[in-house]
Amino acid sequence: MIPSGMPDSGKSAHWTYRIVLFFLAVTGFAQMPIFKRYYIADIPGLGWLDQFYMTHFMHYLAAVFLIGLVCYHMTAYILLYRKQFRITPAGYVRGSVLAGLLVTGILMMIKNFPGYGYPSALIITLDVVHIVFTVTFLAASTWALAGKQKWLVNVS
Amino acid sequence: MKNLTRRQFLKSGAISAAVVAAAPIPEIHASQSRIDNHLATLIDISRCIGCEACVDACQESNQDKFPKPVKPFPAMLPSRVPVEDWSDKQDVRNRLTPYNWLFIQHAVVQKDGQEMELTIPRRCMHCVNPPCVKLCPWGSAVQYPNGISQIDPELCLGGAKCKSVCPWKIPQRQTGAGLYLDILPSLAGNGLMNKCDRCYNRIADGKLPACIEVCPEQVQTIGPRSDIIRQAHELADSMNGYIYGETENGGTNSIYVSPVPFEALNRSIDKKTGQGRPHLKPVTDRMDQANNLAAAFLIAPIAGIASAIGRFYKLAKKQSHGEIS
Ligand code: SF4
Ligand code: SF4
Ligand code: SF4
Numbered sequence: 001m002i003p004s005g006m007p008d009s010g011k012s013a014h015w016t017y018r019i020v021l022f023f024l025a026v027t028g029f030a031q032m033p034i035f036k037r038y039y040i041a042d043i044p045g046l047g048w049l050d051q052f053y054m055t056h057f058m059h060y061l062a063a064v065f066l067i068g069l070v071c072y073h074m075t076a077y078i079l080l081y082r083k084q085f086r087i088t089p090a091g092y093v094r095g096s097v098l099a100g101l102l103v104t105g106i107l108m109m110i111k112n113f114p115g116y117g118y119p120s121a122l123i124i125t126l127d128v129v130h131i132v133f134t135v136t137f138l139a140a141s142t143w144a145l146a147g148k149q150k151w152l153v154n155v156s
Numbered sequence: 157m158k159n160l161t162r163r164q165f166l167k168s169g170a171i172s173a174a175v176v177a178a179a180p181i182p183e184i185h186a187s188q189s190r191i192d193n194h195l196a197t198l199i200d201i202s203r204c205i206g207c208e209a210c211v212d213a214c215q216e217s218n219q220d221k222f223p224k225p226v227k228p229f230p231a232m233l234p235s236r237v238p239v240e241d242w243s244d245k246q247d248v249r250n251r252l253t254p255y256n257w258l259f260i261q262h263a264v265v266q267k268d269g270q271e272m273e274l275t276i277p278r279r280c281m282h283c284v285n286p287p288c289v290k291l292c293p294w295g296s297a298v299q300y301p302n303g304i305s306q307i308d309p310e311l312c313l314g315g316a317k318c319k320s321v322c323p324w325k326i327p328q329r330q331t332g333a334g335l336y337l338d339i340l341p342s343l344a345g346n347g348l349m350n351k352c353d354r355c356y357n358r359i360a361d362g363k364l365p366a367c368i369e370v371c372p373e374q375v376q377t378i379g380p381r382s383d384i385i386r387q388a389h390e391l392a393d394s395m396n397g398y399i400y401g402e403t404e405n406g407g408t409n410s411i412y413v414s415p416v417p418f419e420a421l422n423r424s425i426d427k428k429t430g431q432g433r434p435h436l437k438p439v440t441d442r443m444d445q446a447n448n449l450a451a452a453f454l455i456a457p458i459a460g461i462a463s464a465i466g467r468f469y470k471l472a473k474k475q476s477h478g479e480i481s
Contacts, residue, residue: 031293033315034344052291052321057446064452071460079468106453113447114285114406115187120308123295 017069021141023062028134030055063105070098081152090140090149097137104130191284194303195354196381196409197365198388199277201421202395203373206260206275210367210375211249214258214279217355217366221309222246222255223348225332230341237346240329251432252279254330254350258367261433263424265416274414274421277367277375278434279352280305280326281401281408284381285443288318288327288351303381303409306353311335314347323405323442324434327351381409388413406441 030049035041041050048054077085087095104126111118111126118126143149225243232239242248246255258279265272286305289297296311297318307318307327313336319327327349336345355365363369368376377387385402388411392399400412414421422436 031291033293033317033320052317053442053445056291057449060446060449061452064449064456067453068456068460071457072464073460075461075464076467079464080471109450109453112285112290112443113187113450114443115190117289117299117301120295120298120311123298124311127293127295 013069013072016065020062020065020069023058024066025134025138027055027059027062028130031059060109063102063109067102070102077152084154085152086155088150088153090144090147091151094137094140094144094151097133097140100133101130101137104133190301191303191407192380192382194282194284194381194409195359195378196282196303196384196411197368198377198379198384198391199410199412200375200377200391201274201276201412201414202397204260204275204277204375205373206262207372208249208260209370209372210277211256211258211260213366213370214352215256217358218257218353221350221353223309223330223333223350225330225347226337227332229332230337232341232346233343239331240347241331242328243330243332252326252328252351252434253432254328254348257350257352259432261425263421265420265424267416272416274416276412276414276421276425276436279367279410280354281324281404281410282352282354283405284407284409285405285441287321287323287405287442290443291321292318300356302359304354304356304359306356307349307351309334309348309350312348313339313345314349315345316349318349321442323439325432326434328432384409384411400436404439406444412436 026049029035031052033050035046036050041047077087107118108123108126108130110116111123223243225241227243229239229241240254242253242255245253249256249259251259258277261276261278263274263276265274282303282305284303286297286299288307289299289305292307293315294311294313296313297305297307299305312334314329314331314334316327316329319325319329328351329347329349331347334345334348336347339345355363355367358365364378365376368378377384379387388399388402391397391413395413395415397413397415398417400414400418401408401410412418418436425433425436427433427435
């Protein structure tokens with residue numbers, strides 16, 4: 001999705017990005033106690049989905065990769081593609097939602113350190129905004145994929 | 157060991173409140189000083205006579221907070237979702253329940269060749285970094301700046317994740333009460349989770365927690381964590397004793413001191429893990445694994461930017477060699 005307008009961005013980066021997003025979504029939803037209730041964790045091979053510490057760790061790990069990839073593509077865009085390519089409106093929408101997900105996610109991560117805590121209202125706001133952004137991002141990505149809306153468009 | 161007087165207690169509370177209020181944007185050592193000022197309790201097991209006055213006091217004092225389920229309970233889907241109803245068994249005292257947040261555990265151990273029985277008040281440990289609070293997906297649990305963790309009965313949906321992630325399986329569920337009834341009662345949620353909230357309301361009023369105030373043997377002492385830890389070590393040294401709770405799960409605000417090793421106590425107590433009777437095993441820091449990834453979060457952007465720059469130079473080099481037009 002991110003690099004799909006970029007002419008020579010490697011296919012591997014493209015797939016890494018998709019896999020990372022998939023893991024983020026799955027491990028993110030696994031933070032809610034639903035996979036066991038709804039038998040998903042009973043499917044052979046998916047038992048780990050109701051191991052909260054495991055999915056929490058994996059969500060962090062996938063987020064590390066996402067941040068690396070986002071920084072890579074942003075830098076590559078600035079250095080290599082800025083003149084030749086323009087970010088599409090679909091790209092701006094997904095980029096902003098992704099930024100919102102990262103900011104709320106990082107704020108929640110900080111809260112998880114010992115000695116850090118937020119007032120209840122802020123925690124709930126972050127939780128809700130993070131979920132709303134996730135659903136928005138998934139919807140925007142599906143829409144972009146269906147309409148073949150790329151992140152970048154060639155202006156030269 | 158003497159309980160802190162009310163005055164000392166208020167003074168220490170005022171100091172911690174001042175420290176917390178003065179703390180600016182979070183910084184690492186500010187967080188350490190916040191932890192040092194968490195309210196912690198020292199529980200001297202050697203003094204406890206098992207009279208259960210604390211259990212009564214806890215029940216009386218927290219009556220108004222107990223869940224008031226509406227019956228019949230809405231049917232929940234799928235059928236595997238367990239109904240947990242303690243509302244007709246509110247007098248159960250030999251384990252934690254939604255209506256009993258403190259109970260007395262009995263252990264029979266050997267000391268100096270003699271058999272001895274020890275009684276241990278058990279309730280929420282009030283972890284320094286409580287997974288029940290930090291991992292609640294709805295933000296229904298909160299940790300106050302003084303370290304007390306509480307599950308908010310107005311917000312809890314009863315999914316019991318707090319219990320799953322609690323190393324001692326402390327929070328207890330009552331079906332049929334709480335916010336889930338107003339949302340999708342058959343599809344999501346299952347009641348209210350309940351546990352000791354360290355009498356946060358009494359503390360806010362400048363009173364001691366009910367269980368501490370009533371105890372005839374002054375088993376518990378409450379104060380800032382750093383003081384409590386120091387006192388616990390002095391006490392343990394004086395009796396050649398042992399400490400539990402200082403490092404468990406990365407540190408808790410309930411520091412037990414025992415004249416016999418906790419492994420011996422743990423062997424003797426009736427645990428039935430997850431059945432409202434917590435163990436006394438060593439517990440590693442459960443939040444640590446993910447939190448240790450923090451360094452990777454700092455490195456990731458640098459790595460991403462560096463590899464893009466690397467690619468830029470590689471392309472520029474190729475270009476200058478005429479390989480790419
Ligand atoms: S009131 Fe004190 S002595 Fe009695 S059981 Fe509770 S802690 Fe032990
Ligand atoms: S002992 Fe369990 S319920 Fe109590 S603060 Fe720790 S994780 Fe939460
Ligand atoms: S601190 Fe309060 S809520 Fe907790 S066990 Fe003691 S009396 Fe009960």
